[in-house]
Amino acid sequence: MFNMEKNLSNITEKMSIIREKTSIIGQKMSIIVSRVRHPLPFVQHQCP
Structure with a gap:
């Protein structure tokens, strides 16, 4: 039983780390998306 609880705590720690990374x-x-949606003005002027 103790091993199961230890494994569960390890899993929850990994899940929290994964959540932080995501x-x-x-x-x-x-x-990146906001920069793509609002490109700089000079880039638009160069396009014919």
Whole structure:
């Protein structure tokens, strides 16, 4: 029984680490998407 509880605590720790990483990745992705949606003006003027 103790081993199962220890494994569960390890799993919950891993899950929290994964959640932190995914949230960081999500923030970076949202920044990239916002930059793509709102490109710099001089880039638009160069297009014919």
